[in-house]
Amino acid sequence: MKYLFCIHHAGGSSYAFQxxxxxxxxxxxxxxxxxxxxxxxxxxxxxxxxxxMSCDLFSQIKSKLSNPYGIYGHSMGxxxxxxxxxxxxxxxxxxxxxxxxxxxxxxxxxxxxxxxLLFGDKFYHKIIHTYGGxxxxxxxxxxxxxxxxxxxxxDFQAVETFQYHKPPKLNIPFTVMLGSNEKSVxxxxxxxxxxxxxxxxxxxxxxxxxxxxxxxxxxxxxIISTFM
Numbered sequence: 001m002k003y004l005f006c007i008h009h010a011g012g013s014s015y016a017f018q019x020x021x022x023x024x025x026x027x028x029x030x031x032x033x034x035x036x037x038x039x040x041x042x043x044x045x046x047x048x049x050x051x052x053m054s055c056d057l058f059s060q061i062k063s064k065l066s067n068p069y070g071i072y073g074h075s076m077g078x079x080x081x082x083x084x085x086x087x088x089x090x091x092x093x094x095x096x097x098x099x100x101x102x103x104x105x106x107x108x109x110x111x112x113x114x115x116x117l118l119f120g121d122k123f124y125h126k127i128i129h130t131y132g133g134x135x136x137x138x139x140x141x142x143x144x145x146x147x148x149x150x151x152x153x154x155d156f157q158a159v160e161t162f163q164y165h166k167p168p169k170l171n172i173p174f175t176v177m178l179g180s181n182e183k184s185v186x187x188x189x190x191x192x193x194x195x196x197x198x199x200x201x202x203x204x205x206x207x208x209x210x211x212x213x214x215x216x217x218x219x220x221x222x223i224i225s226t227f228m
Contacts, residue, residue, distance in 0.1 A: 002097075002228050003069040006062055007077030007084070008030045009103075009157035010213075011148060013039030016074070028228055034061055037151055039145025046154040050162045054083040060094065064100045070098040070228050072212055075157050082196065086167055095172055098227045101167060102177040102220075103210050105185045106192035127144025127152065169195075175202040179212035 004024065006017040013030030016038065021030040035053055037046035048051050055079060061069075065088065073081030078101035085096060105111075124145065174197050178190045187205075194201045206212045213220060 001030045001067060003064055003067055003098040004030045004224060005057075005069060005081075006030060007057065007071070007073035008034070008038065009034070009075035009081045010159060011152035012074075012077075015039055020215055020221055021216045025225040025228065028225060030065075031061070031064070033057055035155075037154065046151060047156045048154045048161075049085065050158040051077065053158055054080055055086055057084050058087045058091075062088075062091070065093045068228070069094075069096050070224065071096050072104075072224065073104065075103045075210065076155055078102060079107060079159065079162070082107060082134065085170060085172070089170070091128035091151045095170075098173050098175065098224075100164065100175045100177070100220075100224055101190075101193060102183060102213055103179060103185055104176075106195060107162070107164045107197065108166070108192060109189045110164065111162070122150070122154070126152045128197050137195055167196075170197045171199065172197060173199045173202070173227065175204060175227065177206065177213075177220070177223075179206055179208040179210060181207075181209045182212075184210055196217075 006014070006020070008014060008016050014034045017030060017032040024030060034041045035047060035056060036044035047056065061084075071081040071085065073079070074220065081099055085099060089095060109142050174193050176190050178185060178187060191201070191203060205217045206219070208215050
């Protein structure tokens, strides 16, 4: 059995990947991870530091790294997948066969939006305009907004306060994916992931915005299965 560890976007959870399993080869088991304060771990205290997040993810998967595996992260999850692999290497454990990244700029490009410093409607309008991640109808549901706001804000704080210090290059293949109508990440920023691995990256573009993945699950599943 091969494992695919999936890491969710800011404000998301493991439930974002629940349909992807249906599009993977039968010998691949999808293991969707939740950060504290998300999904199945909703009652745990939130983390606001990207390195604390990668440490938490490492603790979740380290006992499973004797099997062949890959890592897939969307948006914030892409950056976390990258940091997680470096943590795995530092511990001298089996490295992944592949890293798949979608809608994530290379770590050399700083996230300077300052979204986590905004409050009220400015915070949500920034997220909707840039990422398309919240339906307009949700803006009318104050209880839901109050519930999700600290979760999303903590994740944005973790990403926006990340300080990049160039690590030694990895020696594993990357596939990087981007939506054609993406507003928060450019093609140049995605292609710059080449600077993080000695193996030529594979670049794939799909129709759609920051969350294009939900319209292309069959294609993404096929791409992942091919390289596992």
